[in-house]
Amino acid sequence: SQKIEQNSEALNIQEGKTATLTCNYTNYSPAYLQWYRQDPGRGPVFLLLIRENEKEKRKERLKVTFDTTLKQSLFHITASQPADSATYLCALGDPNAGNNRKLIWGLGTSLAVNP
């Protein structure tokens, strides 16, 4: 079955630097991959979606790449700010669910941006 691996260790970076988070999957390449942000005690919030035929997607300071050969997505936050501190979750569409209704979730990576 499909498994997702995200950096289990928390990432600590200095304000202004670029944060790079990794999402690796093990089996089939999904039709799309999503990134969410989750703050403590809150529900995840959607950030970006990238499709299998897209290499890169950008939104303001966020950039996502998708390499189906490496079975990996990278999530970058440029010019990071303390307000970017949160847990970031990666999720893939589950084709076995029919029409990809279900998502398979990674455990998330905690990011701390230090002022």
Add this chain to the structure above:
Amino acid sequence: DVKVTQSSRYLVKRTGEKVFLECVQDMDHENMFWYRQDPGLGLRLIYFSYDVKMKEKGDIPEGYSVSREKKERFSLILESASTNQTSMYLCASSPRPSGKETQYFGPGTRLLVL
């Protein structure tokens, strides 16, 4: 903006009690989901529904049931609460499959079963 609301932010119940968690979305989404989230285990799908009165088991349905009588409302029921059901419960919704299966989450209900 899509809004998903959950009936309670915090709930304390006793072992054996019947517990109802309610979720309402205002964007006419077809799909609705119930997850629980525990440290080190991530988001685990309990049940989901892709239409009124339709439901499918997720990865951990044991001890839970659901009800979807109206499109905007999806209820999670713990028939007889147990301490191992202490968790954060998250409801989500998403539109009919369109190639953009973004899920919109509610704020969560933190349930403590004593």
